[in-house]
Amino acid sequence: MAGLIPKSFIYDLLDRADVVEVVDSRVPLKKAGRNYQACCPFHNEKTPSFTVAPDKQFFHCFGCGEHGNAIDFLMRYDGLEFPDAVEELAAMLGVEVPRETSANPQADARKRQQAADDFEQMERASKFFAYQLRQHKKSAEVVEYLKGRGLSGEVVKHFQIGYAPDGWDDLLKSLAKDQRSREQLVDLKLVNRNDNGRYYDFFRDRVMFPIRDRRGRVVGFGGRILSGDGPKYLNSPETRIFHKGRELYGFYEVKQAHRNLEQVVIVEGYMDVVALAQAGIDFAVASLGTATTTEQLQMLFRATKRVTCCYDGDRAGRDAAWRALENALPLLTDGLELNFLFLPDGEDPDSLVRQEGAEAFTQRLQTAQSFTQYFFNHLTEALDLTSDAGRAALLSQARPLIEKVASDYYREELLRELARLLRREVSQIAGQVKQGGQRTQAPEQLKMTPIRRAIALLLQYPQLGHEIPLHEELAQLKLPGINVLLELHRQTREQNLNSAQLVELWRGRREEKLLRQLVSWEHHLEQDNISQEFFDTFLYFIDLFVEQRANELLAKEQQAPLTAAEKREYMALMQHKAQKNAVQN
Numbered sequence: 001m002a003g004l005i006p007k008s009f010i011y012d013l014l015d016r017a018d019v020v021e022v023v024d025s026r027v028p029l030k031k032a033g034r035n036y037q038a039c040c041p042f043h044n045e046k047t048p049s050f051t052v053a054p055d056k057q058f059f060h061c062f063g064c065g066e067h068g069n070a071i072d073f074l075m076r077y078d079g080l081e082f083p084d085a086v087e088e089l090a091a092m093l094g095v096e097v098p099r100e101t102s103a104n105p106q107a108d109a110r111k112r113q114q115a116a117d118d119f120e121q122m123e124r125a126s127k128f129f130a131y132q133l134r135q136h137k138k139s140a141e142v143v144e145y146l147k148g149r150g151l152s153g154e155v156v157k158h159f160q161i162g163y164a165p166d167g168w169d170d171l172l173k174s175l176a177k178d179q180r181s182r183e184q185l186v187d188l189k190l191v192n193r194n195d196n197g198r199y200y201d202f203f204r205d206r207v208m209f210p211i212r213d214r215r216g217r218v219v220g221f222g223g224r225i226l227s228g229d230g231p232k233y234l235n236s237p238e239t240r241i242f243h244k245g246r247e248l249y250g251f252y253e254v255k256q257a258h259r260n261l262e263q264v265v266i267v268e269g270y271m272d273v274v275a276l277a278q279a280g281i282d283f284a285v286a287s288l289g290t291a292t293t294t295e296q297l298q299m300l301f302r303a304t305k306r307v308t309c310c311y312d313g314d315r316a317g318r319d320a321a322w323r324a325l326e327n328a329l330p331l332l333t334d335g336l337e338l339n340f341l342f343l344p345d346g347e348d349p350d351s352l353v354r355q356e357g358a359e360a361f362t363q364r365l366q367t368a369q370s371f372t373q374y375f376f377n378h379l380t381e382a383l384d385l386t387s388d389a390g391r392a393a394l395l396s397q398a399r400p401l402i403e404k405v406a407s408d409y410y411r412e413e414l415l416r417e418l419a420r421l422l423r424r425e426v427s428q429i430a431g432q433v434k435q436g437g438q439r440t441q442a443p444e445q446l447k448m449t450p451i452r453r454a455i456a457l458l459l460q461y462p463q464l465g466h467e468i469p470l471h472e473e474l475a476q477l478k479l480p481g482i483n484v485l486l487e488l489h490r491q492t493r494e495q496n497l498n499s500a501q502l503v504e505l506w507r508g509r510r511e512e513k514l515l516r517q518l519v520s521w522e523h524h525l526e527q528d529n530i531s532q533e534f535f536d537t538f539l540y541f542i543d544l545f546v547e548q549r550a551n552e553l554l555a556k557e558q559q560a561p562l563t564a565a566e567k568r569e570y571m572a573l574m575q576h577k578a579q580k581n582a583v584q585n
Contacts, residue, residue, distance in 0.1 A: 019052055152278060266310060275350040380421065457523065458489065465492025
């Protein structure tokens with residue numbers, strides 16, 4: 001959707017939201033003193049180090065360093081982009097997200113309208129196909145085909161399976177009201193145009209499977225042939241609203257069925273997903289005609305901790321599995337589980353679950369190869385490990401892959417197994433493998449300077465900004481970070497902000513990362529001493545400025561006489577120093 005979300009709305013949203021309630025809706029929290037605790041959802045741990053502070057409206061993990069406000073949590077936990085996280089939080093609070101107009105409000109409005117029209121048109125197409133399944137002259141034949149695949153009317157309705165008629169332009173005639181809507185259908189790849197300029201339906205005489213995005217909107221279709229020539233499955237080409245590498249068939253339905261998703265099975269076809277759901281295995285999704293992409297795996301690992309890739313045992317299935325493993329290497333953090341199940345030749349989940357039943361298929365899932373097992377089974381398949389050449393080839397192939405692994409646990413497991421296969425000690429192998437991957441690291445220890453200390457206190461207790469006058473002259477102080485402190489001071493005096501709102505003002509700026517660390521810094525001060533500490537730190541900066549400015553005036557006097565105003569300024573600076581010395585003595 002075009003148009004920026006007004007910052008004032010974001011601050012108001014953070015003021016209304018309670019980060020404790022937001023986090024608790026995804027991760028059950030327990031009271032721990034003034035704060036709440038849980039085991040961190042972003043890394044594997046046995047002892048809770050994930051803390052949510054209601055007074056700061058911030059969460060922080062002392063183990064992996066993840067931190068932020070309610071919007072940040074939704075971004076990280078639900079895998080959302082910033083605008084989508086704002087939309088989600090607003091939906092939780094029952095408010096509508098406004099949008100700012102840009103320099104070209106008419107263009108923004110057109111883009112918004114275009115997106116809305118596209119989704120509406122795709123929904124109309126889905127309903128058209130569903131209607132044809134019930135009313136078309138071939139509907140009895142198609143329904144009989146679906147029944148022959150073991151599908152009930154209930155599961156067909158649940159997935160909104162439909163039928164694309166075998167006519168030349170039935171969909172076109174139904175949905176194209178004018179030239180504009182005809183061109184829209186072409187853009188959405190529901191209709192094609194031949195070299196003679198004649199329009200015709202893209203999907204004809206196929207069972208239709210609507211593909212929904214994470215918000216449940218129809219973005220594309222998969223069509224399975226009933227008989228005759230042509231590809232077995234025909235998928236929607238990419239459009240302005242459909243990017244097949246980002247979507248998974250059945251993912252929306254799985255999320256609707258499970259609030260806490262224990263596991264997900266990735267299969268190859270639409271019918272596999274539907275057949276498994278028919279059997280009660282309602283946690284399957286399908287990649288859309290490609291190997292499972294990094295974006296698809298990210299979606300799954302954000303939703304569950306256990307993913308099983310279930311592919312045909314033929315060469316194409318094994319190649320798809322290996323590409324999925326390669327894409328998962330930088331994503332597998334501690335606590336995540338990726339397994340691989342290969343089915344007998346000539347079988348797929350659809351056929352097997354109908355033959356064996358749900359219980360037998362579930363048992364197959366429990367026998368899936370672990371990530372480590374499949375990793376080495378694949379690499380050693382064509383190698384002779386009794387020879388030096390075979391072992392050298394294994395090391396050469398395994399090393400760059402292990403270097404991409406994000407998880408400490410999986411990295412160590414792979415190194416142990418590699419050492420065993422190479423008949424070496426782990427220490428001999430580990431030295432040859434670089435540290436790599438998106439590894440979860442403990443947060444770096446900040447060196448706390450006086451300026452950082454003042455910033456941290458102001459971030460954590462924004463009300464301090466009202467207790468001390470703004471000293472704009474301190475901008476001349478040659479001290480790194482002083483301008484950041486002064487800007488924060490101005491922000492706290494101009495608005496009544498909590499910590500989450502204050503940090504939100506800095507989103508996207510160079511200083512954001514440091515401020516996020518400082519807002520979670522443990523100051524170990526008694527509550528009654530916080531104001532005095534902040535006041536004393538500001539006095540320290542004023543003293544530094546007095547010293548700096550006095551030295552500048554003395555240095556200038558060496559070159560040329562001071563003006564009358566500069567002499568008065570110098571005398572005032574000396575008086576300040578004298579008063580300070582008198583107080584100290």
